[in-house]
Amino acid sequence: MSTRYPASETLTRGERRALNLYLVSGLLLFILLMSFGLTMRLAQSAWIAITPNHFYQIMTAHGAGMVGTVGLASSAVMWFFLRKYVRLSLPVFVANYACFMLGAALLLGATFVGRFGGAWTFLYPLPVHSMGVWSAGAAAVFMVGYLIMGLGFLLFYLDAMRAIVRVYGNLGRALGLQWLFGGTIDPRHPATVVASTMVIIVNSLGILGGAVVLVMSLVNAYASEFVLDALFAKNLTYFFGHVFVNSSIYMAVIGVYELLPRYTGRPWSMSRPFLWAWAANTVLVLIVYPHHLLMDFAMPRWAMIIGQIASYGEGLPVFAATAYLVLTNVHHSGLRWRMPIVLIVLAIFGWSAGIVPAIIDGTISVNRVMHNTLWVPGHFHFYLLLGVLPMLLAFMYHLIGGRADEPISRGDELGLTAYLVGGLTFVGMFLAGGHASEPRRYAVHFAEWRPYDQAASIGAVLVIAAMLLFAARIARGLLRAPAGPR
Amino acid sequence: MMTIQDEVGVLTLAGIAGVALVFLYVIHGATRQADAARVEARAGAIQKWFFLGLLVLGAGVTAATLAPFPIPDQRAPVGTRHVVDVVGHQWGWRLPPGPIEAGVPVEFRVTSADVNHGFGLYDSSGRLLAQTQAMPGVTNRLVYTFARPGRYRVLCLEYCGLVHYGMSAEIVVSAAGDARP
Numbered sequence: 001m002s003t004r005y006p007a008s009e010t011l012t013r014g015e016r017r018a019l020n021l022y023l024v025s026g027l028l029l030f031i032l033l034m035s036f037g038l039t040m041r042l043a044q045s046a047w048i049a050i051t052p053n054h055f056y057q058i059m060t061a062h063g064a065g066m067v068g069t070v071g072l073a074s075s076a077v078m079w080f081f082l083r084k085y086v087r088l089s090l091p092v093f094v095a096n097y098a099c100f101m102l103g104a105a106l107l108l109g110a111t112f113v114g115r116f117g118g119a120w121t122f123l124y125p126l127p128v129h130s131m132g133v134w135s136a137g138a139a140a141v142f143m144v145g146y147l148i149m150g151l152g153f154l155l156f157y158l159d160a161m162r163a164i165v166r167v168y169g170n171l172g173r174a175l176g177l178q179w180l181f182g183g184t185i186d187p188r189h190p191a192t193v194v195a196s197t198m199v200i201i202v203n204s205l206g207i208l209g210g211a212v213v214l215v216m217s218l219v220n221a222y223a224s225e226f227v228l229d230a231l232f233a234k235n236l237t238y239f240f241g242h243v244f245v246n247s248s249i250y251m252a253v254i255g256v257y258e259l260l261p262r263y264t265g266r267p268w269s270m271s272r273p274f275l276w277a278w279a280a281n282t283v284l285v286l287i288v289y290p291h292h293l294l295m296d297f298a299m300p301r302w303a304m305i306i307g308q309i310a311s312y313g314e315g316l317p318v319f320a321a322t323a324y325l326v327l328t329n330v331h332h333s334g335l336r337w338r339m340p341i342v343l344i345v346l347a348i349f350g351w352s353a354g355i356v357p358a359i360i361d362g363t364i365s366v367n368r369v370m371h372n373t374l375w376v377p378g379h380f381h382f383y384l385l386l387g388v389l390p391m392l393l394a395f396m397y398h399l400i401g402g403r404a405d406e407p408i409s410r411g412d413e414l415g416l417t418a419y420l421v422g423g424l425t426f427v428g429m430f431l432a433g434g435h436a437s438e439p440r441r442y443a444v445h446f447a448e449w450r451p452y453d454q455a456a457s458i459g460a461v462l463v464i465a466a467m468l469l470f471a472a473r474i475a476r477g478l479l480r481a482p483a484g485p486r
Numbered sequence: 487m488m489t490i491q492d493e494v495g496v497l498t499l500a501g502i503a504g505v506a507l508v509f510l511y512v513i514h515g516a517t518r519q520a521d522a523a524r525v526e527a528r529a530g531a532i533q534k535w536f537f538l539g540l541l542v543l544g545a546g547v548t549a550a551t552l553a554p555f556p557i558p559d560q561r562a563p564v565g566t567r568h569v570v571d572v573v574g575h576q577w578g579w580r581l582p583p584g585p586i587e588a589g590v591p592v593e594f595r596v597t598s599a600d601v602n603h604g605f606g607l608y609d610s611s612g613r614l615l616a617q618t619q620a621m622p623g624v625t626n627r628l629v630y631t632f633a634r635p636g637r638y639r640v641l642c643l644e645y646c647g648l649v650h651y652g653m654s655a656e657i658v659v660s661a662a663g664d665a666r667p
Contacts, residue, residue: 052648119645125622126601126647131576133648230602230621266522295604295643296619297557297626305552312544320540328529331512334519345516349509356501360494363547365556369490369614372604372643435495437614439606439643442651448612 004262004401008084015083018094019076020478023396025101026073027471029065030389034467036062038460044445045453053133055443056117063120064107064142067245068149070384072100073392074251075156078199080395081192081258086163092155099152106145114138119441121241122146124213124233128221136221143214143221150207150214157200157207164197171197175282176275187269191257194275198282199247205286206243209236231298238292246285249351249383252391253322256344259398260326263341264333268325277317284314294367304364311362315355323352339412340401343394346420350386354379357431372441374452375434382427385463386420393470400477415469422462429456489613558629566629568592572640574603574620577649579640581657588635589662594628596620603653604643610636617643632659 011019036058042048043055050058079093110116116138118127127139161171168174174197179185213236219226261267290307293299326348335341358379361370370376408416429452438449445453488496558564568587572594573580580599586592596605596618603620607630615638618628632638642653 052651056648056650117648121645123602123645126645129576129601130647230623234602234621293619294557295617295626296621296624297560297628298621298624301555301557304557308552309548312548316537316540316544320537324529324533324536327508327512328525328533330516331529332515332518332520332525333522335516337517345509345513349505352509353502353505356505357494357498360497360501363551365551366490366494368556368616370494371617372606373614375494431495431498435491437491437608437612439604439641439651441645444651446612 004398006084009080014090018090018097019080019399021094021097022072022076023399023478024475025097026069026076026392027396027467027475029069029104030073031464031467031471033062033065033069034460034464036065038457038464041453041457041460043443045450045457046445046447047454047457052443053115053117056119057111057115059441060117060119060142061108061111064111064146065104066384067120067241067248068100068104068107070248070252070388070392071153071244072097074248074388075153077255077392077395078160078192078196078251079156081254082160082163082196085190085193086160086167088163089159092159096152096156099148099155103145103147103149103152106141106148110138110142110145114141116142118142121237122214122217123237124217124228124230125220127217128224140218140221143218147211147214150211154204154207157204160196161200161204164193164200168193171201175279176270177279179272179275180279185270185272185275189270191270191274192254194270194278195250195254195257198278198285199250201282202243202285203247206240206247210240210244213237213240231296234293234296235289239286239289242289242292243285245380245384249388250281250318252388252395253318255391255395255398256322256326256347259340259394260329260344262398263338263344264329264335266329266333268329274321274325277321280317281314284310284317288314291362291367294364295371308362308364311359315359319351319355323348336405337408338401338405339397339408340394342408342416343390343397346416347387347390347394350390350423351383351388354382354384354387354427357382369437370434372439373434374430374438374440377440378427378430378434381430385427386423390419393474396474396478397470400474411469412473415466418462419466419470422459422466425459426456426463427459429453429459491613558627560627564591564593564627564629566591566593570594572596572605572620573599574605574642574646574653575599576601576647577642577653579605579653579655581640581655586632586657586659587662588632588659591629591631594618594630595625596628597625598622601646602644603646606641606643607657608639608641610638612639619644635659635661 039058040055043050079088082088115134118139128136164174174193176189176194213233216228220228287306288310290303291311294304294307330345360366361375433449433452568590570582570592598620600622604617605620606617607615609615616628616630618626636659638657638659640655642650
């Protein structure tokens, strides 16, 4: 069996502090933002009363916060494993955290003090067209908050790019492009380096795309004669949003590649199909975003066709290769169930199952009746709540685990059950609502939609209870003992 | 009769159930140990067919769903006598009061006076029939043929601010022949 806690992952005191900052902040933010989500579902259930104004502020903070927090926590996974292979800068890692927190403070200030409710997608020209609900200043603070967050991530990626190029010569070699068509693959070429390189390439471009539309929107906020093309702005916004969220999944999945053999006892080595999968996905992630604009009929037909085909194609390489890798690695491995491996299997299930409604919705003829219904939050909550979050929790449980190889505690068993049952109920009710044609982002729901909302609220309570259990145990473990090898 | 939503629901349930069964099978046998090389060899043999199957399925669905292209050509004339200009604004719809006839294609020319909206066409049972985006500076042409006369509803399907949830309108569709001037 491979060493579960290799010496190469030892953390210095400073590194441990920085990592704990990322992870504990991430856990606290996840719980806070989940409670925002629960508040919205309770309001739609008519079990609590909040004004539409407050509803949309909460919705904006929930969306922007969750997208950012998943990015923050998954970048900690990437940093932890990538620093074994290349020399990353700790100050840059800390700077990313500082930028994130400053940006988050501005986002929260803009929403709850400035009453900004323009959604996490800040779709032009809504930020500057609120009908007097919020000011241009509040919108500007929100967008500056995003820019500062983006700056932090960009610094992190540039540092990782510099470090990777120093060791591997260029990004192509780090991706393993030299072995796509032949040659003897170095079996020790790290999957972490391949995945990190892909993320660095696509998310740097994604963040730059987001920065362009943010800066243009900022100029428009103070110089209304500077008018943007709404369709172009929407293209940039969804390019940024899609790439950023996908990159978070790909950063988190690094933990799966690294930890899987340590818990199944079955090492796996680099292969040509794996390299092809990541190379193909580097392109597909960048071109798939038009599937968010399938109902914008003014888009060129070729872009829509690419949107549908790339939606199918994006599912294939990395996701299918990873799911297959995990299943075959776990099958008849003789493993002993421990929290990290349970969470990894749950994560890959959530990712795999969540992709089913997502891919179906990527079909133009289906999108005509599913786009912007609750079907959409149904599928993205499926693979984020039951896919990416368990990947992150698996990493954290691994960090606090000891060499004693403790079995799963009763508390964790209870937490897992609540998380799975609550999570499936929660996302299932979104999908059921989408099937019933419920539009998304409605502060007030018709009476006939409320049973779905009420069941979803109960599911959300279970998920939050489980997260509280997990977070308490992880935070205690992280703060009490050094993370990583002991 | 099954609606598209029903078909999508059944497909999704079947897909998720299939994924769950595979995972349950693997989880069930995870604690038993078998020779890794044998498992890998078997998995490798299945993998080729699995990926080939996914590829063929993807190609087949793509061909079946893209021809004919499900969105009307935005430049070519539709050639219908029913043209309806729709303007979304915060927070309502401007629709001409003119009659619409069942069984005749209706061309909705949809745009927005301010921010992005979504023109969602619902039947009286609350089922979404068709949609397109209403975007400032852009006109999207949606062609839809109402099968039956009755009262239809328009809801907003793109978040547009404080009263997004309250942005609705009604369309009355008359029986074929009744609407002719």
